[in-house]
Amino acid sequence: MESMKDLKRSYYGILNRGGLNLRENMVALRELVLERGIPDDYPSDNSVVDSKPEECSLRGTIWKILLGALHVDAIHYISLLKVR
Numbered sequence: 001m002e003s004m005k006d007l008k009r010s011y012y013g014i015l016n017r018g019g020l021n022l023r024e025n026m027v028a029l030r031e032l033v034l035e036r037g038i039p040d041d042y043p044s045d046n047s048v049v050d051s052k053p054e055e056c057s058l059r060g061t062i063w064k065i066l067l068g069a070l071h072v073d074a075i076h077y078i079s080l081l082k083v084r
Contacts, residue, residue, distance in 0.1 A: 033066070
């Protein structure tokens with residue numbers, strides 16, 4: 001069985017590919033999500049990558065990419081929440 005570290009490395013491998021073939025990267029990301037799921041982000045399990053506090057978690061980053069919401073303005077988001 002694959003460890004959580006290995007799964008996270010697989011995700012970071014896709015996210016850090018770069019290049020111009022966005023379609024291939026999105027297909028690989030979707031396949032990984034379907035085959036292995038999205039890893040949970042627990043504060044004590046950040047040993048794969050040194051993340052900065054202001055950065056989104058791996059799980060959050062994956063969701064933002066899949067939803068096409070790479071930049072979310074905090075003030076706009078809060079205004080949407082107040083509309084309720």
